[in-house]
Amino acid sequence: MIPILTPTEMAAVDSAAPEPFEVLVHRAGFAVASAALRLLGGSYGRRVVVVAGPGNNGQDGRVAAQMLRRSGVRVTVLEQSPDLKSLPSCDLVIDAGYGTGFHGTHHCFSSDSPVLAVDICSGLNGLTGEISGSVAPAVETVSFAALKPGLLFGDGPEVSGRVHVADIGLDVSAASMHLVTDSDLRGWVPKRELRAHKWSHAVWLIAGSPGMSGAAELAATAALRGGAGYLRLSTPGGTSPTMPIEAVGYPLNAESWASEVVMQAERFQVVAVGPGLGRSEGTRVQVRELVAELNRPVVLDGDALWALGLQAGQLLKQRRSPTIITPHDGEFEQLMGHRPGADRIAAARELAAATGAVVLLKGQATVVTQTGSGCLVVRSGDSRLATAGTGDVLTGLIASHLALGADPLRAAASAAQLHGRASMLGPERGLLASDIAGLLAEAWNQCEAEQPR
Structure with a gap:
């Protein structure tokens, strides 16, 4: 079984983690960078745009950007904003705008490049899978520690692409919901x-x-x-x-x-x-x-x-x-x-x-x-x-x-x-x-x- 945590439950797990926040962000960033390199098929000559928001997802995206740069990828980091309409030409977009705690209406950027979502697509409700505004459909989503209901219900399966759960050392043993395998x-x-x-x-x-x-x-x-x-x-x-x-x-x-x-x-x-x-x-x-x-x-x-x-x-x-x-x-x-x-x-x-x-x-x-x-x-x-x-x-x-x-x-x-x-x-x-x-x-x-x- 694969554990499933609601956004509220995930926040509680984050808060209870014995590791410093910076350690968890580093692990999350590494998981995202690893997925990006796999999707890119290498690093030489590759171009990545990271859309980074103000919260934890944005931090994960920025750390991933640093790691990708060290691997030889040309990375541009753009701040998430309603005014961000179009992105530079690139081989991959990393959507690190908003996570499962987002509330409001999301105005999505426009890009023809494949998208890698960090934890969940920005604008996708982490509990229900409903889209608030617009989202950039991902070819893959890296979900940390556990699945989120929004990846499994509503519009989630259609816009999340292949979902990979990355173990970043958080204790999810108390999860009461699981995906059957x-x-x-x-x-x-x-x-x-x-x-x-x-x-x-x-x-x-x-x-x-x-x-x-x-x-x-x-x-x-x-x-x-x-x-x-x-x-x-x-x-x-x-x-x-x-x-x-x-x-x-x-x-x-x-x-x-x-x-x-x-x-x-x-x-x-x-x-x-x-x-x-x-x-x-x-x-x-x-x-x-x-x-x-x-x-x-x-x-x-x-x-x-x-x-x-x-x-x-x-x-x-x-x-x-x-x-x-x-x-x-x-x-x-x-x-x-x-x-x-x-x-x-x-x-x-x-x-x-x-x-x-x-x-x-x-x-x-x-x-x-x-x-x-x-x-x-x-x-x-x-x-x-x-x-x-x-x-x-x-x-x-x-x-x-x-x-x-x-x-x-x-x-x-x-x-x-x-x-x-x-x-x-x-x-x-x-x-x-x-x-x-x-x-x-x-x-x-x-x-x-x-x-x-």
Whole structure:
């Protein structure tokens, strides 16, 4: 995991550092100069313009300028100013104008040269990733000690380029937020024990409705590909499923099924509810009854979240077993009465506090959090995931990781990471949700192969 610190948290870490300020600036400047030389491909004959602001970022930029000069680079240092419109011709611009503490409207300089950002692009909100005014998009950003939320959310990923976290000796061990990486998966999702049998990792999926079988089939396939040993698929009022053929169909009465699930769920490690379930009043009643009475871990998505609505907090906080909910922005609004704000980490934490559940808030960067358990951010996928059915795949995958024995918070985060990783194995155009389900095993094998032995 890679630590993430808000601007306020980063300021506190800076203040608590035992090293003198000058030492930290020297280390930061060295990291910036090293990145610059790498981007330049050498120093001989190279020209660099450093735009330096009045704060710590400006100091880092000035130190980097001194080091680059000693390496033979021709460096011009310009003071950050609203009047700075255009820059001299150069091979690289170092944006050391403003950092994560900037407030106001930024007026960006104009340059056709590649830009290296110091900690964060000037004018980019360090907490939300919103642009205030204008920014100079960077080809690379050197972030000190930890990632900042603004690099991961909003416009941040589009304007920050490749992000490199430079260790300058600050203690970030108390960080409560982390970016998930592929290397985390192996340690988070247990392997099947040698004595395992199909019921050791069993999932009951309640999904689909008459004429809406696709969501159920996607979630079921993902659960099986993710490691579920036994998958029972029930569509209330529907016929037995035809796909995937490995799923075991089990009929449920359309109007009264919650009590039967409660009575028979003991053999299952997890019950997943919601994909394509429909939005009838009967569905609302049955989902609420199931949530209230079932003493098994549950994953709730799609229409199950609609069924809970604004009563989600009251219903879920009474549960004794783990609950994972996976809303997108519209479903978040159904549960909370308002859409998430620009600070998506705060939004996810708000929902977690209101419901007592593990919350997976879907988005460009997915946030997974639980009150008292920190926050995990996932950015393994891209816009390929913006297609119908990918959320159903994620639901089944989360259920499988939970059934394999993963901690609920990590089950959700590891599933999101693998989900995104699988999508990146598919084509940039024309990727279907069913393709992602089919690529899950390959993605997992790749992650395992990349782990140090």
